[in-house]
Amino acid sequence: xxxxxxxxxxxxxxxxxxxxxxxxxxxxxxxxxxxxxSAVIVGSGVEALANTAFHYGAxxxxxxxxxxxxxxxxxAYALGLAKATEAADPEVVLFPTTTRGRELAAxxxxxxxxxVLVDATEMDVEDxxxxxxxxxxxxxxxxxxxxxxxxxxxxxxxxxxGKPEADESLSGNITKLDGLMAEADIxxxxxxxxxxxxxxxxxxxxxxxxxxxxxxxNAGLEVPGDITDEKEIEIWKATQGFGLIQExxxxxxxxxxxxxxxxxxxxxxxxxxxxxxxxxxAPDLYIxxxxxxxxxxxxxxxxxxxxVAINKDGDAPVFKEARxxxxxxxxxxxxxxxxxxxxxxxx
Amino acid sequence: MKIVVCVKQxxxxxxxxxxxxxxxxxxxxxxxxxxxxxxAVEAALQLTEKYGGDVVALSMGGDKAKEALKHALAxxxxxxxxxxxxxxxxxxxxxxxxxxxxxxxKVGDVEMAIFGKQAIDNDTGVTPAMTARVLGWxxxxxxxxxxxxxxxxxxxxxxxxxxxxxFESKLPAVASIVKDYSDPRYPSFMGIRKASRAExxxxxxxxxxxxxxxxxxxxxxVDNPPVRDITNEKIEGExxxxxxxxxxxxxxEEKVL
Numbered sequence: 054x055x056x057x058x059x060x061x062x063x064x065x066x067x068x069x070x071x072x073x074x075x076x077x078x079x080x081x082x083x084x085x086x087x088x089x090x091s092a093v094i095v096g097s098g099v100e101a102l103a104n105t106a107f108h109y110g111a112x113x114x115x116x117x118x119x120x121x122x123x124x125x126x127x128x129a130y131a132l133g134l135a136k137a138t139e140a141a142d143p144e145v146v147l148f149p150t151t152t153r154g155r156e157l158a159a160x161x162x163x164x165x166x167x168x169v170l171v172d173a174t175e176m177d178v179e180d181x182x183x184x185x186x187x188x189x190x191x192x193x194x195x196x197x198x199x200x201x202x203x204x205x206x207x208x209x210x211x212x213x214x215g216k217p218e219a220d221e222s223l224s225g226n227i228t229k230l231d232g233l234m235a236e237a238d239i240x241x242x243x244x245x246x247x248x249x250x251x252x253x254x255x256x257x258x259x260x261x262x263x264x265x266x267x268x269x270x271n272a273g274l275e276v277p278g279d280i281t282d283e284k285e286i287e288i289w290k291a292t293q294g295f296g297l298i299q300e301x302x303x304x305x306x307x308x309x310x311x312x313x314x315x316x317x318x319x320x321x322x323x324x325x326x327x328x329x330x331x332x333x334x335a336p337d338l339y340i341x342x343x344x345x346x347x348x349x350x351x352x353x354x355x356x357x358x359x360x361v362a363i364n365k366d367g368d369a370p371v372f373k374e375a376r377x378x379x380x381x382x383x384x385x386x387x388x389x390x391x392x393x394x395x396x397x398x399x400x
Numbered sequence: 401m402k403i404v405v406c407v408k409q410x411x412x413x414x415x416x417x418x419x420x421x422x423x424x425x426x427x428x429x430x431x432x433x434x435x436x437x438x439x440a441v442e443a444a445l446q447l448t449e450k451y452g453g454d455v456v457a458l459s460m461g462g463d464k465a466k467e468a469l470k471h472a473l474a475x476x477x478x479x480x481x482x483x484x485x486x487x488x489x490x491x492x493x494x495x496x497x498x499x500x501x502x503x504x505x506k507v508g509d510v511e512m513a514i515f516g517k518q519a520i521d522n523d524t525g526v527t528p529a530m531t532a533r534v535l536g537w538x539x540x541x542x543x544x545x546x547x548x549x550x551x552x553x554x555x556x557x558x559x560x561x562x563x564x565x566x567f568e569s570k571l572p573a574v575a576s577i578v579k580d581y582s583d584p585r586y587p588s589f590m591g592i593r594k595a596s597r598a599e600x601x602x603x604x605x606x607x608x609x610x611x612x613x614x615x616x617x618x619x620x621x622v623d624n625p626p627v628r629d630i631t632n633e634k635i636e637g638e639x640x641x642x643x644x645x646x647x648x649x650x651x652x653e654e655k656v657l
Binding site for chain 2: 064065124125126127128131151152153155156157158159160162163164166167168169170171172184188189190191192193194195196197198199200201202240241242243244245246247248249254259260305323329330337338347348349355358359360361372373374375376377378379380381385386388389390392393394397398
C-alpha cells in the first residue's frame with residue numbers, strides 16, 4: 054500500500070527541482086515508515102513527466118491528465134489531487150512549497166478534514182508520525198509541529214532536503230485517474246498568460262547576488278546630462294548598480310535579489326525581494342551588496358551557507374552575520390570581483 | 401457589491417523576536433495590521449470605489465485584534481467585525497478558515513472575500529485557500545490587478561511563478577492580493593477619528609452558530625533558531641583587484657560554487 058504521496062508541481066509539462074526534492078524527502082520518510090513512494094501529477098499531456106518521477110524514486114504515479122487541466126485552476130487541480138489521495142490512501146502527502154503547492158495543500162487539508170504543516174525545513178518520525186520543523190516569523194523563530202489527522206499534509210521548503218539524483222534505469226506503474234472536473238463546471242477561465250523573462254529562481258538558486266539601498270550611493274558616477282530630476286538620477290544610479298550585480302550573477306549562474314529598501318525605492322521589481330515580506334531563500338552563497346542588514350532582510354536569508362557582505366559603511370549590521378566582509382564601494386569592488394571570478398572559474 | 405476583507409494583527413516586521421520561556425516574545429515592538437493585509441484592504445476599497453458597495457473588515461482574536469480592524473476602518477472600510485471568543489482561541493489554520501468562513505456567511509450577500517497573501521507571524525499562507533474551500537467558492541490567489549467586475553464575474557491578473565495569468569472567474573470568490581496591486585493608502589485624519597470612535601461588535605461562536613473546530617496541527621513548542629556559528633573575516637587589499645582576488649580565493653575554498 055502506498056504510504057507517501059508526493060505532489061509534482063508541473064507547469065506546461067515541466068517540474069522544478071523542488072518537486073524532485075520532495076520525492077527525495079518522501080523516500081526518506083517511506084524508508085522510515087516502511088511504506089511505498091507514490092507521486093501525483095495533475096495537468097494536460099503530462100504522462101512523460103511520470104517517467105521523470107520514476108527516475109527520482111516514485112514507484113507509482115497517479116495521473117490526472119485532461120485538457121481541462123492545461124492551465125492551472127485551483128479547483129480543477131484540487132479535485133485531481135483529491136482523487137489521487139483517495140486512490141493512494143497515503144499516510145503522508147508531501148508538496149514542494151511553491152505557490153501552487155501551498156494552495157493545493159491547503160485545499161486538500163479541507164477536503165480530507167486534515168491540517169497542513171507549511172514550509173517544513175526538517176522532518177523526523179516519532180511513533181509513526183512526522184514531526185516537522187518549520188520556521189515562523191520569517192525564520193526568527195522555529196516551531197515543531199505535527200499533523201494529527203490522516204493524511205498528514207506537509208509542504209517542504211526548497212533546498213532543505215538534499216539534492217535528488219535521477220536514476221534513468223528506474224520505472225514504475227501509472228494509474229490514470231478519472232472523474233475529473235468537466236470544463237463547464239470550472240468557475241475560472243484562463244484568458245491569457247504573460248510569461249516572465251527567464252532568469253534563475255530565487256528560491257531554487259545556489260547563489261544569490263543581492264542589492265540594497267546602497268546601489269544608488271555613488272557620488273562619483275557621471276549622470277547623463279538629460280537626467281535632472283533627483284529621483285530619476287537616483288533610479289539611474291541604482292540601475293547602474295544593479296547592472297553590476299547582474300553581471301556578477303551571470304558569471305555565477307546566480308539569481309538577483311534585493312532588500313525591501315531597494316524595492317520600495319523602485320530600484321527593482323518586487324519579484325526580487327528577499328526578507329520577511331519577500332522571499333525566504335537558502336542559497337549556498339549569498340552576496341549582499343549595499344545592504345545594511347535590517348532584521349526583516351536578514352530573516353529571509355539567514356539559512357544561506359556563506360554570506361559575503363560588501364558595504365561602504367563598516368558599521369553596517371550585515372557585517373556581524375557575514376562570513377566575509379568587504380568595506381568598500383560596490384561600484385569599485387563588484388567589477389573587480391566579477392573579473393576575478395571569470396578568471397578563476399575559467400569563464 | 402459587498403466585500404469582506406480579512407485582517408490580522410501581528411508584531412511589526414522590524415521587531416526583534418526571540419523565544420523566552422517557550423513563548424514568542426517581541427518585546428515592546430508595536431502590534432500592527434499584517435502588512436500583506438493592508439494591500440487587501442486597499443484592493444477592497446478601490447474595488448468598491450469603482451464598482452460601488454461596502455467593505456466589511458473581519459478579524460478574529462482577542463481585544464488586540466481591534467487595532468488591525470481600526471487601521472482598516474481608518475483606511476476607509478465602512479464596518480468592522482471581530483470574532484472574539486475565548487472558546488475559539490489557539491486555533492490552527494484550518495480551524496481559523498472554518499470560523500472565518502462562518503463569519504463571512506454571517507455578513508451575508510458577500511461577493512468577494514479578500515485576504516492578504518499571508519500573515520507574517522505564522523507564515524502559513526494557507527488560510528485564504530482553506531476558507532475558499534470551506535465556502536465552496538473559487539480561490540483566485542495572488543491578484544495583482546483587476547480589469548473588470550460585471551455580471552457576477554471578475555476579470556483579473558494573478559501572479560504565478562512562471563508569469564501572470566489573466567483569467568475570468570465567477571463570483572462569489574475568495575481572493576488574495578499581492579504587493580503589485582497598489583500601495584496601501586495612509587489613513588486620513590478623518591478616518592483615524594472615525595475609527596477611534598467606532599464600536600466594533602464582538603461575535604462569539606454562538607453568534608456564528610458554530611462550535612470550536614478541532615485542531616489538526618499540534619504544536620510542540622517554539623525555539624530560537626540555532627545560533628549561526630560565524631567567524632567574521634574582513635577582506636582587505638590595496639586595490640579593488642587585490643580585494644577581489646583575496647575574496648574570490650576565499651569563496652572558492654568554501655566549495656559552494
